[in-house]
Amino acid sequence: MQLPDAEQLLADLSGKIRSDITTANTALVGIYTGGVWLAQRLHRDLGLALPLGTLDVSFYRDDFDQIGLHPQVKPSDIPFEVEGSHIILVDDVLYTGRTIRAAINELFDYGRPASIRLAALIDRGGRELPVAADYVGATISLPGDKMLALEQGNGGKLNLSLYDKTPSGQ
Numbered sequence: 001m002q003l004p005d006a007e008q009l010l011a012d013l014s015g016k017i018r019s020d021i022t023t024a025n026t027a028l029v030g031i032y033t034g035g036v037w038l039a040q041r042l043h044r045d046l047g048l049a050l051p052l053g054t055l056d057v058s059f060y061r062d063d064f065d066q067i068g069l070h071p072q073v074k075p076s077d078i079p080f081e082v083e084g085s086h087i088i089l090v091d092d093v094l095y096t097g098r099t100i101r102a103a104i105n106e107l108f109d110y111g112r113p114a115s116i117r118l119a120a121l122i123d124r125g126g127r128e129l130p131v132a133a134d135y136v137g138a139t140i141s142l143p144g145d146k147m148l149a150l151e152q153g154n155g156g157k158l159n160l161s162l163y164d165k166t167p168s169g170q
Contacts, residue, residue, distance in 0.1 A: 001142075006150060006158040009121050009137030010038060014045045016135045017088060017119060021046060025114075026086045029053035031103050032074050034092025034150035037158060038121055042090060050085065053078040060102035082111035088135075092150035094120035097131030122160070124148055 027050040030039025036054050043052045056074040089103055100118060107113060119135040124142050142148060147163045 001162060003148075003160040003162060004122075004138045004140070006121065006160045010041060010158060013038075013119060013121060013135055013137045014042055017042065018046055020117075020134075021048070023086055024049050025084065026050065026088065027053060027080050028088050028090055029055055029078065029103075029107065030090045031092075031099060032056045034121070035090045037150065037152050037156075038092060038119075039090040041156075041158075042119070051079045053080065053087075055103050055106055057099055057102035057106055060106045076106060078107075078110045082107060082113050084112075084114050086115045086117075087113045088117045088119055090119045092121050093148050094118070094123045094131070094133050094136070095126050097127050097129035100131045101129055121150060122148060 026048060028039045028043050028046075028048060030036035030052065032054060039052055039054070054074070055076045055078075058073050087107065089100065089107070091099060091103075094100070104116060107116065117134040118131070120133040121137040123133055123136045123139045125139070126142075126144065140148075142162075145165050147165050149161050149163060151159050151161055153159055
């Protein structure tokens with residue numbers, strides 16, 4: 001299967017988001033790991049006034065007992081006032097919706113935003129929860145036994161790779 005070019009998708013995503021930013025209190029929050037890479041680039045390209053936020057939703061996942069803790073948990077960092085902000089949550093691959101649900105739960109621990117919109121580089125379908133992205137780089141269909149991963153190479157270049165899921169479903 002030929003995967004789309006991640007760099008081109010990121011450029012397209014930036015253009016889609018740019019047209020909707022109408023307020024100075026708009027912030028980007030990336031979800032570790034791939035969402036943070038995307039959010040860093042989008043933040044730079046969009047020139048937002050509020051600093052970039054990052055979330056590691058490991059402790060907020062409802063399937064924590066099934067998939068376990070990611071071996072490299074990172075601290076979440078929200079360096080702006082969430083209360084009243086317009087937040088664009090950024091993730092690399094939208095699949096079941098469980099990561100997004102966890103991210104929204106964690107954001108509300110910081111305050112009540114005015115709005116939350118979702119940007120995803122790839123929407124691969126397969127939702128288990130009613131979650132939809134406001135901004136999508138591309139929509140692709142993959143079998144349930146495949147996993148799509150965003151990888152960051154030398155010089156920060158982003159690439160998509162396709163893998164077989166591990167037997168435990170991770």
